[in-house]
Amino acid sequence: MESKKTSLFNLHQKHGAKFVEFAGYQMPIQYKDGIIQEHKFTRTKSGIFDVSHMGQLFIFGKEDLTESLEKIFPLDLKKINLNQSKYSFLMNDKAGIYDDLIITRIKDGYLIILNAACKDQDFKIIKEKLNNKYDMNLNENLSLIAIQGPDAKNVLEKIIPNSNKLKFMNGDNFNFEDTKIYITRSGYTGEDGFEVSINNQKAERFVELLLENGSNLIGLGARDTLRLEAGLCLYGNDIDIKTSPIEANLKWAISKNRIESNYPGSSIIKDQINEGVKRLRVGIKPETRVIAREETKIFNDENQEIGKITSGTFGPSVECSIAMGYVENNYSSLNTKIFLEVRGKRVPANICNLPFYKKNHVKGEINV
Amino acid sequence: MSEFKFSKEHEWIKLEGEVATIGITKNATEMLGDIVFVELPEKGLNVEKDGTVGVIESTKAASDVYTPVSGEVVDINKSIVDDASKINTDPEGNSWLFKLKIKDKSELDSLMNKEEYDKFAKESAS
Numbered sequence: 001m002e003s004k005k006t007s008l009f010n011l012h013q014k015h016g017a018k019f020v021e022f023a024g025y026q027m028p029i030q031y032k033d034g035i036i037q038e039h040k041f042t043r044t045k046s047g048i049f050d051v052s053h054m055g056q057l058f059i060f061g062k063e064d065l066t067e068s069l070e071k072i073f074p075l076d077l078k079k080i081n082l083n084q085s086k087y088s089f090l091m092n093d094k095a096g097i098y099d100d101l102i103i104t105r106i107k108d109g110y111l112i113i114l115n116a117a118c119k120d121q122d123f124k125i126i127k128e129k130l131n132n133k134y135d136m137n138l139n140e141n142l143s144l145i146a147i148q149g150p151d152a153k154n155v156l157e158k159i160i161p162n163s164n165k166l167k168f169m170n171g172d173n174f175n176f177e178d179t180k181i182y183i184t185r186s187g188y189t190g191e192d193g194f195e196v197s198i199n200n201q202k203a204e205r206f207v208e209l210l211l212e213n214g215s216n217l218i219g220l221g222a223r224d225t226l227r228l229e230a231g232l233c234l235y236g237n238d239i240d241i242k243t244s245p246i247e248a249n250l251k252w253a254i255s256k257n258r259i260e261s262n263y264p265g266s267s268i269i270k271d272q273i274n275e276g277v278k279r280l281r282v283g284i285k286p287e288t289r290v291i292a293r294e295e296t297k298i299f300n301d302e303n304q305e306i307g308k309i310t311s312g313t314f315g316p317s318v319e320c321s322i323a324m325g326y327v328e329n330n331y332s333s334l335n336t337k338i339f340l341e342v343r344g345k346r347v348p349a350n351i352c353n354l355p356f357y358k359k360n361h362v363k364g365e366i367n368v
Numbered sequence: 369m370s371e372f373k374f375s376k377e378h379e380w381i382k383l384e385g386e387v388a389t390i391g392i393t394k395n396a397t398e399m400l401g402d403i404v405f406v407e408l409p410e411k412g413l414n415v416e417k418d419g420t421v422g423v424i425e426s427t428k429a430a431s432d433v434y435t436p437v438s439g440e441v442v443d444i445n446k447s448i449v450d451d452a453s454k455i456n457t458d459p460e461g462n463s464w465l466f467k468l469k470i471k472d473k474s475e476l477d478s479l480m481n482k483e484e485y486d487k488f489a490k491e492s493a494s
Binding site: 225290343 | 401402404405407423425427428429430452453456
């Protein structure tokens, strides 16, 4: 099957992108500046990410849609306001994760942002669970553009007035040159930022304006180092069909008053919350600059294998080797010493807090 | 760069007397991307032509470092061990990897010259 291109493909090419195939799409892994510069630019200024390969699933329906979706997602959807977003999961009956997602309540329905590699399967699963009762549309006519970083709000405000009034994990409709666009204040980099859902025909023009206002294009390479520094999971690495949200240390995303109710995997989630889990996702810092990549085996000081790394890289902002992985529960507490097997050698490492990188949020005006 | 020879593993070698200086090519650094970590052989180690002697980690992946000729490691470049990103900025100059007292000068004969390497690099990129 020939790989797909997003509406920004030509623009990526023009800006010197190196492409990789990702989930069936030709996506930019990096541009001329390289991963480290792109990463730092996002942390200090603002970066533009083409995430159009991700699924934008619209579900429309009457009153009972919310109730039907609560049978699928472990969320208190009745309490979500119009234009409010929540992070959640699509799970199987064993609480294994089919996909992680962001669901936003929109007028007459919901918008769900899905991972590119999972979106077609997700569509089928959700459609079946909803008994084909609602109007569902995995919209391929829309691009999705993220703008992230401390300058994101100022750059976007110049193009879309009042967009900086959006609160975190909230969205709204805006106009861009006579086209309706939908913006949420969200992202996956650990920075303040926005995700903009925009018609394919308008996407390139919109990004050109972001570029003119001082933002830069950032590839998937830096997206990965940014999200890992922020302690965020990559589907397929850190979470998958064999991990539950509780094992993944994502209990916060399960609505408290849904723990007793029914959704796929609910009884297992409940048991895991009450009785604990055998393994947990943790942050890991190697003591040297060696990078422990995914599949690296983790040992205790008695040479017993106790887990595996699921993501590992060099963190350009924290300037050290960082990783996430699963360890047996009794090795998951902070500062526990573990050993990583990299190229036949044991590298000492420590369990650490997530995220690796924490923003210094500046709230309000500073009086000089 | 006429005195430089090149291997298919994208290493360059420069011979001065009995001592060869070895590094990776600019082309190699462009393929690797941002280099963040390097592991080099111990001084005094005897290495065999085409053997693995170290590792270079970039933000993308880990790549083995090979030696294009046999010999004894007589020096390693400490400055790049401390700051591996220097390999990206000056791979064919100050950011050499290691020096060998070579065993058999004739091993260099099988290596490519600059022109041959440029052609090889271009072909292997496509």
